[in-house]
Amino acid sequence: xxxxxxxxxxxxxxxxxxxxxxxxKVSDKYNLNLEFESHPAGGTAYDLCGTPLPQTTLEAAQNAxxxxxxxxxxxxxxxxxxTLRPEKAVLGLRKGLGLYANLRPIKVAxxxxxxxxxxxxxxxxxxxxxxxxxxxGIYFGDKCESEIYEGNERAWDLENYxxxxxxxxxxxxxxxxxxxxxxxxxxxxxxxxxxSRLWRRTTAKVAEKYPEITLENLYVDxxxxxxxxxxxxxxxxxxxxxxGDILSDExxxxxxxxxxxxxxxxxxxxxxxxxxxxxxxxxxGKGIANPLATILSAAMLLRYSLDExxxxxxxEQAVDKALAQGYRTPDLYKEGFIKADTKTMxxxxx
Amino acid sequence: xxxxxxxxxxxxxxxxxxxxxxxxKVSDKYNLNLEFESHPAGGTAYDLCGTPLPQTTLEAAQNAxxxxxxxxxxxxxxxxxxTLRPEKAVLGLRKGLGLYANLRPIKVAxxxxxxxxxxxxxxxxxxxxxxxxxxxGIYFGDKCESEIYEGNERAWDLENYxxxxxxxxxxxxxxxxxxxxxxxxxxxxxxxxxxSRLWRRTTAKVAEKYPEITLENLYVDxxxxxxxxxxxxxxxxxxxxxxGDILSDExxxxxxxxxxxxxxxxxxxxxxxxxxxxxxxxxxGKGIANPLATILSAAMLLRYSLDExxxxxxxEQAVDKALAQGYRTPDLYKEGFIKADTKTMxxxxx
Ligand SMILES: CC(C)[C@H](C(=O)O)[C@@H](O)C(=O)O
Ligand SMILES: CC(C)[C@H](C(=O)O)[C@@H](O)C(=O)O
Numbered sequence: 001x002x003x004x005x006x007x008x009x010x011x012x013x014x015x016x017x018x019x020x021x022x023x024x025k026v027s028d029k030y031n032l033n034l035e036f037e038s039h040p041a042g043g044t045a046y047d048l049c050g051t052p053l054p055q056t057t058l059e060a061a062q063n064a065x066x067x068x069x070x071x072x073x074x075x076x077x078x079x080x081x082x083t084l085r086p087e088k089a090v091l092g093l094r095k096g097l098g099l100y101a102n103l104r105p106i107k108v109a110x111x112x113x114x115x116x117x118x119x120x121x122x123x124x125x126x127x128x129x130x131x132x133x134x135x136x137g138i139y140f141g142d143k144c145e146s147e148i149y150e151g152n153e154r155a156w157d158l159e160n161y162x163x164x165x166x167x168x169x170x171x172x173x174x175x176x177x178x179x180x181x182x183x184x185x186x187x188x189x190x191x192x193x194x195x196s197r198l199w200r201r202t203t204a205k206v207a208e209k210y211p212e213i214t215l216e217n218l219y220v221d222x223x224x225x226x227x228x229x230x231x232x233x234x235x236x237x238x239x240x241x242x243x244g245d246i247l248s249d250e251x252x253x254x255x256x257x258x259x260x261x262x263x264x265x266x267x268x269x270x271x272x273x274x275x276x277x278x279x280x281x282x283x284x285g286k287g288i289a290n291p292l293a294t295i296l297s298a299a300m301l302l303r304y305s306l307d308e309x310x311x312x313x314x315x316e317q318a319v320d321k322a323l324a325q326g327y328r329t330p331d332l333y334k335e336g337f338i339k340a341d342t343k344t345m346x347x348x349x350x
Numbered sequence: 351x352x353x354x355x356x357x358x359x360x361x362x363x364x365x366x367x368x369x370x371x372x373x374x375k376v377s378d379k380y381n382l383n384l385e386f387e388s389h390p391a392g393g394t395a396y397d398l399c400g401t402p403l404p405q406t407t408l409e410a411a412q413n414a415x416x417x418x419x420x421x422x423x424x425x426x427x428x429x430x431x432x433t434l435r436p437e438k439a440v441l442g443l444r445k446g447l448g449l450y451a452n453l454r455p456i457k458v459a460x461x462x463x464x465x466x467x468x469x470x471x472x473x474x475x476x477x478x479x480x481x482x483x484x485x486x487g488i489y490f491g492d493k494c495e496s497e498i499y500e501g502n503e504r505a506w507d508l509e510n511y512x513x514x515x516x517x518x519x520x521x522x523x524x525x526x527x528x529x530x531x532x533x534x535x536x537x538x539x540x541x542x543x544x545x546s547r548l549w550r551r552t553t554a555k556v557a558e559k560y561p562e563i564t565l566e567n568l569y570v571d572x573x574x575x576x577x578x579x580x581x582x583x584x585x586x587x588x589x590x591x592x593x594g595d596i597l598s599d600e601x602x603x604x605x606x607x608x609x610x611x612x613x614x615x616x617x618x619x620x621x622x623x624x625x626x627x628x629x630x631x632x633x634x635g636k637g638i639a640n641p642l643a644t645i646l647s648a649a650m651l652l653r654y655s656l657d658e659x660x661x662x663x664x665x666e667q668a669v670d671k672a673l674a675q676g677y678r679t680p681d682l683y684k685e686g687f688i689k690a691d692t693k694t695m696x697x698x699x700x
Contacts, residue, residue: 195506
């Protein structure tokens with residue numbers, strides 16, 4: 001099985017190194033025969049090849065069984081022209097691999113409740129899976145940077161969804177809910193947007209095939225409120241690309257430990273796994289980044305792309321154990337715990 | 351001075367009655383000569399006249415010195431056809447009055463910190479003004495409910511901003527910041543949207559005229575995170591219609607007392623004031639709604655539309671005093687306080 005590793009920029013190299021070490025260990029233990037191949041992307045690739053997503057990287061990813069991604073971006077490339085910015089690698093991989101479903105499980109572990117910005121009684125028990133449509137909507141609609149319209153300069157972007165796009169992502173959410181608590185919350189702004197009205201009526205039709213699933217519809221503004229005042233009400237949230245971008249980041253910080261959160265972006269043939277945090281240029285190269293989000297992303301890779309449930313669980317349990325033993329990287333360190341740098345935390349998991 | 355009162359639906363009548371009583375009292379005290387005229391809107395207007403925003407209501411509002419609005423909506427009108435839904439009254443008034451700037455001050459009073467879903471050390475000192483563009487963007491762009499495109503049914507909405515629209519709202523935010531802490535955070539998604547890139551470059555140009563103001567740009571996903579993990583970093587937030595809708599609701603619940611939050615929607619000639627909470631059909635008619643958000647909206651009306659600073663401060667201080675005396679409506683009631691219904695709370699303020 002070929003895993004393409006794309007470390008990217010900043011702490012990307014350090015955290016993917018950790019996750020690869022963990023994957024190698026389970027590969028031996030469970031005889032998975034994993035092979036790894038590293039490719040550049042982001043600012044690093046721009047510096048090397050003049051483009052944030054070299055064709056060789058994209059092709060390697062397309063031919064891989066799964067992709068493990070670090071993070072891209074940094075102030076070094078702030079003034080690079082828009083089409084060559086590090087983030088373009090992210091959008092290019094999404095489109096190039098057809099990564100239509102972004103999955104973000106946000107579970108607030110009892111042991112980590114104290115890190116949440118929310119009061120314990122509010123955040124306790126939160127366990128939500130956000131399913132975000134990732135290759136449609138306003139992200140990939142037609143756009144215009146500048147035109148004269150009715151005498152003034154304006155710019156525009158087209159928000160749009162087709163019925164098959166909505167079907168696909170809502171089906172995915174329904175299937176995911178079946179393995180969880182049988183509840184799907186679809187988020188839109190159907191009191192204002194035509195696209196949301198198509199979204200809502202299409203969702204209702206898909207839901208008819210899943211009588212065992214409770215479907216709830218929420219306006220995006222209401223959802224933004226509910227995530228803060230009562231996050232444990234949710235099971236699976238499904239939404240479009242833009243709302244998903246905003247809500248999944250809002251939800252991520254509820255856990256108080258963004259350095260712990262993995263994600264999966266599911267494609268028709270190849271899928272991509274990455275931590276939800278960024279490239280943290282301020283601590284890059286210092287060996288102190290929290291590798292757990294990337295290690296947990298590697299577990300998702302085993303679960304979703306290779307169907308190696310046992311090996312995935314093994315990694316997740318090793319992470320729980322390292323935390324239970326008191327290891328904490330600087331982002332989560334508090335008195336009474338064992339301060340661990342990236343290497344120490346990785347060894348603890350290994 | 352003519353104030354048009356639009357109670358709307360649900361608790362709208364009760365809360366605007368309270369606010370009008372308070373306005374009458376300060377009108378006498380400060381010789382403001384306020385006159386009041388009530389008009390229907392929302393579901394109530396639909397039931398009476400077959401439309402959520404009768405022409406007479408809109409015209410009265412256009413000719414008023416200011417509008418005091420309650421709230422609209424309720425399950426009774428859930429199946430009314432989209433173009434006649436209660437919310438259309440809101441959008442119609444915004445467009446009809448040219449209410450381009452929605453202002454939401456969110457201040458977490460020390461005495462109310464305990465109501466916040468956030469931990470005290472995080473939310474303490476939060477005092478942010480959200481300035482949301484209210485009559486542009488994707489809310490009022492062209493839209494298509496259904497068309498066949500490349501063989502599939504799709505729907506679309508056009509997000510768009512022109513330079514003059516952005517100029518106007520950013521100017522407003524800069525002026526507001528001058529009276530506050532001289533910081534403006536402009537929120538966009540310029541790493542993805544062309545409209546956001548025009549927004550950002552236009553904002554930068556406006557900011558050149560305000561060297562005393564610190565301008566910061568944040569992506570909307572990052573802002574959604576920052577509002578939860580560090581809300582007290584903000585002074586004035588300025589953003590477009592859709593992002594403003596989401597972020598201002600997220601920010602509203604940080605205070606833990608949404609029944610306390612007023613808003614102003616500023617137009618070229620007439621402005622509108624309303625609580626940010628909804629029509630609360632579940633408690634309508636019971637006389638227990640919290641009138642403070644509407645009373646504080648009335649204070650904003652005096653401040654922004656009539657330039658009666660003293661009378662406005664008088665109301666705000668009366669509200670603080672009623673709270674300090676321990677009066678709490680059921681939404682905020684806790685042991686040790688005085689349980690107040692709408693009438694008792696209003697008298698306390700009076
Ligand atoms: C980098 C950016 C284009 C991206 C997005 O908006 O999708 C990021 O915020 C994310 O959520 O992965
Ligand atoms: C009722 C609805 C159309 C409205 C909006 O989205 O603007 C509401 O959510 C608000 O924020 O005032």
